[in-house]
Amino acid sequence: MAMRQTPLTCSGHTRPVVDLAFSGVTPYGYFLISACKDGKPMLRQGDTGDWIGTFLGHKGAVWGATLNTDATKAATAAADFTAKVWDAVSGDELITLAHKHIVKSVDFTQDSNYLLTGGQDKLLRIYDLSKPEAEPDVVSGHTSGIKKALWSSDDKQILSADDKTVRLWDRSTMTEVKALNVAMSVSSMEYVPEGQILVITYGKTIAFHSAETLEQIKSFEAPATINSASLHPAKECLVAGGEDFKLYKYDYNTGEELESYKGHFGPIHCVRFSPDGELYASGSEDGTLRLWQTTVGKTYGLWKCVVPEEENAEAAKARTTLPGTAEEEIEDLASENSDTVYSSTPEVKA
């Protein structure tokens, strides 16, 4: 039987969600952080979208947010001219890093010892988190505000994007290795370590470049302006979203549009695959995050695939159970399947 995608809406933010990031897979699952113009980034359980906590402290819109691999630390970039590092287990603010202008992007090295920041002051900064009071290493060269800055090549290089260029820097020499001119304003950038692929979006274009040479591998055109795209970990497909409020899924090899979904009530600002590739999350101007299944109909997280015969048996059992007899009560107590299955998600208005 054909199944229709049921997105899971995560509410809680009161203003547009402008950035989101997943952690790696930890013994406790994986986690998701969302950056919001309301200044209150939130941490959620990655596979269910359940809210875990809100990082309180920023005094302006949060433009960028990230988690370290094991989700023990979070970092945020905000319009209050600071980047902050947080304890992602307790929610406590650990470090505040003052900047000279709006900070847009933050990224941890794999060992979580260094934080890369970039923002409107056009400078890349590298902070040693074991010595946060020390002056950061500063890399200059961008001629317009930095939108995204990411570690690459095992943290030996840095990729950064401003309005019209994407640049590759060598970390040890702090110099520019390569620059790429982009036809239109870069809206997003994602770095995929396995395969060293850089995903860039600009205009209606979703482009894939080598992270080492910045040479283009391939590109696709979407029907509308795209604000963010993400490549599936197995590189079979990619997802993208933008100004027409829709999510698009493409086959990475052929460029064929596989699926598209309406659901958000505003432009999509960010979209990312989970580390296991089973779902992707989108953040929108409408203030919500939505979780979408990569394989529609699969049982995963809160999605439960119920085969028709099973569903009838469950319903029949509910109707015929009579209270008062010990056997029935023991059955109820022992039953693991006491969750009610909803066949359609009640819509939560944005």
Place this chain on the structure above:
Amino acid sequence: MTPAEEPVPVPVLRLPRGPDGRGRGFESRRRHPARGEAEAQRARARLRRRFLRALAAARGRPARFWLRAGVRVDATFGAADREAAALLVEALRTPLGLQEAALLRGPDVLCFRFPLP
């Protein structure tokens, strides 16, 4: 498309939980047990499940209760509340006579025994 061919929306167990509005959260992560504690928690869950099944099996059965201060009474077991802070019994035999229904204070009950059918 006929109704039979209409794609069915994927069922979900529930919606993602939102902020509880009571604070900044993180309780679930702070409380999260270390690996060894997770094993202990599983054991506690198993024991709890067994205890609840025992209470369910006792329902309606004649039972003997040993209370504090050496008191022993017979009654028909009725029900217990969630923490077993109170036990509802029927036909309680006391020195004063037969109580049709009574609540025994959980902390006063040392143990009780009932035959299985």
